[in-house]
Amino acid sequence: MTNVEQNILTALSNKLGEKILQIQTPQPRKVFVRVNAGVHRDALRVLLDKDESAGISAITGVDLGEKIELMYHIRTHGTIVTIRTEVSREDARIKSITDLIPGAIFHEREVTDLFGVIFEGYPSPKRLILSENWPKNLFPLRKDAEITNIEDKLEKVTVLDEDKRSSDGGTLVNIIMGPQHPAFIEPEKFSLKVDGEIVKEVKPRIGYVHRGVEKAAEKRTYLQDIYLVERICGICNACHAACFCQTVEAIMGTKAPPRAKYLRTVVLELNRIHSHMLLLGHAGLEIGYESFFQYMWRDREPIMDMMELLTGNRVIASFSTIGGVRRDFKEEKIPKIKVELATLKEKMSFYKHLFDRDPTLKMRTKNVGVLNKREALKLCVVGPVARGSDVKMDVRKDEPYAAYDEIPFKIITYNEGDSWARLMVRLDEISESIDIINFALDNLPSGSYRIRVPRIVPAGEALGRVEAPRGELFYYVKSNGTAYPERVKVRTPTFSNILSFVQIAEGGNIADVPASFVSLDPCFSCTDR
Amino acid sequence: MLKEVLSQIFRKPATQKYPEVKPKVPDGFRGRQIFDIDLCIGCGLCARDCPAKAIEMVDVEGKKKPLFHLDLCIFCYQCAESCPRNAIKTSGFFELASTNKHELVVKPQINLQKRSEA
Numbered sequence: 008m009t010n011v012e013q014n015i016l017t018a019l020s021n022k023l024g025e026k027i028l029q030i031q032t033p034q035p036r037k038v039f040v041r042v043n044a045g046v047h048r049d050a051l052r053v054l055l056d057k058d059e060s061a062g063i064s065a066i067t068g069v070d071l072g073e074k075i076e077l078m079y080h081i082r083t084h085g086t087i088v089t090i091r092t093e094v095s096r097e098d099a100r101i102k103s104i105t106d107l108i109p110g111a112i113f114h115e116r117e118v119t120d121l122f123g124v125i126f127e128g129y130p131s132p133k134r135l136i137l138s139e140n141w142p143k144n145l146f147p148l149r150k151d152a153e154i155t156n157i158e159d160k161l162e163k164v165t166v167l168d169e170d171k172r173s174s175d176g177g178t179l180v181n182i183i184m185g186p187q188h189p190a191f192i193e194p195e196k197f198s199l200k201v202d203g204e205i206v207k208e209v210k211p212r213i214g215y216v217h218r219g220v221e222k223a224a225e226k227r228t229y230l231q232d233i234y235l236v237e238r239i240c241g242i243c244n245a246c247h248a249a250c251f252c253q254t255v256e257a258i259m260g261t262k263a264p265p266r267a268k269y270l271r272t273v274v275l276e277l278n279r280i281h282s283h284m285l286l287l288g289h290a291g292l293e294i295g296y297e298s299f300f301q302y303m304w305r306d307r308e309p310i311m312d313m314m315e316l317l318t319g320n321r322v323i324a325s326f327s328t329i330g331g332v333r334r335d336f337k338e339e340k341i342p343k344i345k346v347e348l349a350t351l352k353e354k355m356s357f358y359k360h361l362f363d364r365d366p367t368l369k370m371r372t373k374n375v376g377v378l379n380k381r382e383a384l385k386l387c388v389v390g391p392v393a394r395g396s397d398v399k400m401d402v403r404k405d406e407p408y409a410a411y412d413e414i415p416f417k418i419i420t421y422n423e424g425d426s427w428a429r430l431m432v433r434l435d436e437i438s439e440s441i442d443i444i445n446f447a448l449d450n451l452p453s454g455s456y457r458i459r460v461p462r463i464v465p466a467g468e469a470l471g472r473v474e475a476p477r478g479e480l481f482y483y484v485k486s487n488g489t490a491y492p493e494r495v496k497v498r499t500p501t502f503s504n505i506l507s508f509v510q511i512a513e514g515g516n517i518a519d520v521p522a523s524f525v526s527l528d529p530c531f532s533c534t535d536r
Numbered sequence: 537m538l539k540e541v542l543s544q545i546f547r548k549p550a551t552q553k554y555p556e557v558k559p560k561v562p563d564g565f566r567g568r569q570i571f572d573i574d575l576c577i578g579c580g581l582c583a584r585d586c587p588a589k590a591i592e593m594v595d596v597e598g599k600k601k602p603l604f605h606l607d608l609c610i611f612c613y614q615c616a617e618s619c620p621r622n623a624i625k626t627s628g629f630f631e632l633a634s635t636n637k638h639e640l641v642v643k644p645q646i647n648l649q650k651r652s653e654a
Contacts, residue, residue, distance in 0.1 A: 227587065234587035234612050298541055305550040319566040325612045333617065334564065361537055 011084045012038055015054070022053045034257055036406050037470050039089045044101050047079060047092045051107055058083040060398065062387035063104075064472075065498035066114040067483045068122040070150045075099055075122055080470065080481065085405035087470055099124040110387030113506055114498075121148040121221075136214040136535065140164045147222055154222075179207055182517070186215045190293060190521035193531035197508075197520075204516050209509045217535040224495040229255055229464055232492065233328060239497060240533040241322055242285060245278040246475035247497075249327040253408055254471030254482045256329060258464055265452040267331035268410040272447050274318060274326050275409065275473070276440040280351075281310040282476035283433040283440075286528045287358070290430055293525045294371040299361070306354050309347045316340055331457030341448050348441045355438050362431060372427035376511040376523030379424050386507045389500050390478020391436070392527055395429035397422035402474035414446050426526035433528075462490050475500055477528050499533035561628040566611045568629045569604065573644050575623035576601055582615035582624060591615060594644065601644035607637045 015038060020027060026049070029041035042050055054061050061083035069076040074093040081088045094101050103126035105112050115126045116135040123146035134141070142160040145152055185196035194215035200208035220239055224232045237248040249271050256263060263271070288303030311321045317336060318324040326332055362368055378388070383396035393400050401418045403411040419435040421428035466488035473480045478500030487493040504527050511523050552559055561567065578600040583591040590608035593600040602615075602624075616624040634640055 228585070230585055230614065231587035234610065234614065238610075298537065302540065308550065315565065316562045319564050319613070320611070323610075323612075325566070357540075365537060 009036070011086050012036070015057070015083065015086065015088055016040075018057050019050060019053055023049060033467070034469060036086045037089070038086060039091060041091050044092045044094055047077075047090050048102055048104060048107065050090045051079065051081065051104055054081050054083055054088060055107060060384055060400075062384065063108050063111045063114060064387075064479065064481050064503075065483070065496065066111065066118050067494075067496040068118045068124060068148065069485060069494050070122070070148065072096075072150070075124060075149075077101065077118065077124065078483070079104070080483070082405075082479075087406075087472070089470070094124060100127060102126070103128040105129065108387065109385050110503065110506060113502060117502075120146075122146050123149065134214070135212070136217050138214070147219060154219075178202060184520070185212075190524070191531075192289075193529075195529070195531045195534075197512075199512070199517070199520070201517055204518070206512050206515055206517055206520065209512045211505055211508060213505065213531060213534050215535065216532055220536040221495055221497060225492060228462065228490045229329060229492060230462065232495065234325065236495070236497065237323060237325065239536055240499065240530055242282045242530065243278060243475040243477065243480070243533070244322070245274050245318075245324045245326055246473050246480055248324070249275060249409070250471045250473040250475075250480050250482045251484070251495075252327045252329050253473070254469045254484045255464060255486075256460075257469035257471065258467045258484060258486050259329075259460060260465075261330060261458065261460055263331045264455050264458060265410075266335075266454050266456045269447045269451050270332045270336060270456060271327055272410040272414065273336075273444050274314075274324055274332075276444050276447075277310060277314055277317070278324070279476045280437050280440050281307055281314070282528075283437050284310065286476075286525070287430060287433060290372075290426075290522070290525050291368075293521045294368065296367055296371075299368070303358070306351065309351065313344055313347060316344070328457065330460040331455070333457070335456045336451070345445065345448065348444060352438060352441050355434065355441075359431075359434055359438075362427070362434060369427065371519070371522055372425065372430060372526070373423075374425050375519050376426045376515060376526060377424050378507055378511055380422070382510050383424070383507070386510065387503055388478070388507045389503045390474070390476075390528075391429055391432040392478065392504050392507060394418065394420045394432045396424040400479075402472045402479050406472055408471075408473060410447060413450075414443050416443050426523050429526040463488070464490070464492070477501055477530060477533070478504065497536055499530070499536065501527070501530045501534045505529065505534060561630065563628070564626070565628045565630070566613050567627045568606065568611075568632060569609075569613070569616060570625045570627050571602065571604065571642065571644065572623045572625065573601060573646060575621045576644070577621055577623075579620065581618045581620065585614050585618045587612060587614060596644050596646065603644060604642040606632060606640040606642060 019040060026042055026046045027040055031039040061081055064080040064082045067078040073096055075096055076091060076093050079090040103115060118124050120134060120136045140161045142162060147154060179200040179202050182199045182201050185191055186194040196212040198210040199206050224235055227235055233248050233251060236251045237244045239247050284303055284307040288300045291299030315321045318326045378396050380397045383393050383398050397420050399418055399420055404418055416439050419432050421431055464486040466486055468485040471482040480500055481498040483496035484492055485494040508524060508527060512520055580593050582602050583593050588608050588610045590605045592603045594603045616626060
């Protein structure tokens with residue numbers, strides 16, 4: 008146990024004393040504290056008082072049979088403190104924590120949809136993940152939910168829950184962006200209230216591509232789940248697989264061999280480079296700078312070829328597995344990769360120069376969609392969105408996984424908090440990633456790249472975090488001692504970031520909505536799972 | 537940026553001229569699998585591990601052999617990895633588009649030529 012964990016536990020026991028029922032520290036940098044329902048708010052307050060940059064990572068629900076367990080995963084000082092509490096199944100009610108942490112709104116609404124837990128004092132108790140016509144008392148992630156013949160059970164909804172009349176006597180105009188909109192690549196809906204050109208209110212609605220991956224994962228073996236979770240998101244697929252694998256490895260108590268850790272790092276960074284380049288190109292398209300979009304995507308292609316060379320496929324890597332990686336790098340491929348990376352690095356300095364100088368890019372991004380540091384912390388944003396608002400947070404440094412503890416690199420932060428800063432963070436991170444890959448390839452340890460693990464995972468639970476291109480990716484896996492997991496919880500980075508869009512768009516110009524939206528790098532297939 | 541745009545006029549296109557020029561896939565590319573029935577012992581591990589449930593075990597002369605539904609296959613190669621006898625091998629063949637999905641069902645067939653040679 009490190010000092011940080013000790014300090015957190017001392018603070019909690021000083022304030023709560025007898026109210027703490029149980030303390031567990033099964034993994035390094037992970038603390039589990041069990042309290043009664045109601046005390047969870049006090050525990051949370053202790054953590055927030057101690058560290059003002061503490062934020063919520065996720066709320067996990069687990070169906071225990073007679074009770075439903077709720078876990079509040081709070082990140083503080085690079086440690087995840089999990090406050091666990093139970094509510095009864097029949098009368099599943101608990102006090103909301105949204106007044107303490109505004110960033111928890113979506114996490115609570117998701118648990119309400121999927122587990123039927125009611126959070127008292129809830130700002131907006133509408134559907135978030137499930138559709139409006141989903142049966143009222145069917146909560147899909149409860150173990151006894153029968154999701155068969157669903158067409159017969161659907162509720163009849165004729166008018167969607169859309170507020171047609173505005174509350175202000177009719178000066179504001181409702182504009183509904185989505186679920187299908189040319190500026191968005193994926194289906195999501197934003198109801199905007201507009202006064203002239205100025206956006207006054209934004210209401211997001213997600214869930215249009217909810218596929219129930221978490222439920223599906225319970226029906227498949229751990230081995231099959233690697234390929235399932237990889238398909239949650241096409242762009243950051245390597246991160247999902249690596250995160251799931253390292254979480255399951257933590258339950259088993261095994262560690263991937265050193266060579267596998269380095270190989271994972273290389274593929275994860277390639278993943279980051281191509282994701283950032285895709286987003287930067289897409290930002291160019293939304294701004295109306297099409298040549299920037301074309302050149303960015305042209306230069307991204309060598310990275311995709313590298314992925315193909317190393318993993319066997321352009322997009323879906325299928326590279327990590329439980330206990331290591333699935334294939335080794337051949338020595339003769341390495342020089343070729345280094346040459347390509349050197350060319351890309353040169354091009355990146357050209358693009359950086361462009362971002363500093365070009366009037367078109369500056370006009371559309373500077374001082375547009377500002378998210379200041381205080382708001383960023385309040386809304387618990389992650390990844391480049393947080394780093395663009397001067398929040399120094401990166402899972403690779405906070406809680407090093409793979410080989411990041413041995414590789415030197417910098418956390419890129421900008422303090423402007425506007426769209427420009429968020430895009431610049433990504434541009435600089437590409438150069439940083441190239442250095443990481445070069446370092447990893449130079450220092451590849453020898454030895455095996457994989458250890459064989461049994462198909463059956465011993466009973467237990469573990470948390471895993473990975474810095475995906477869009478920010479902190481969070482996994483919770485619970486095993487019941489069979490080849491099938493009891494619960495797989497996935498919290499993707501965009502799920503944490505999407506709430507900040509309300510903050511970014513409100514008060515801004517309606518013409519800036521697509522461009523500032525894209526600077527968040529939203530991924531809705533991730534968000535909906 | 538203008539310099540970059542102008543210099544692009546004299547460069548050749550960045551795109552590939554597929555299908556006139558076929559791209560070369562690197563070795564280790566995950567294309568269509570090649571199944572060798574003579575090595576198969578019919579253990580069924582490939583069908584059990586397949587994440588897409590694209591492998592079905594069917595009777596061939598009284599023994600269970602895998603049938604591949606390539607229309608369901610996600611080309612992860614878990615089957616090739618799980619096979620204890622290396623009966624499923626890799627290939628770089630990727631041109632699988634078809635207007636008829638029945639063409640994408642690969643039935644296990646006894647290799648008569650090989651058998652008569654032996």
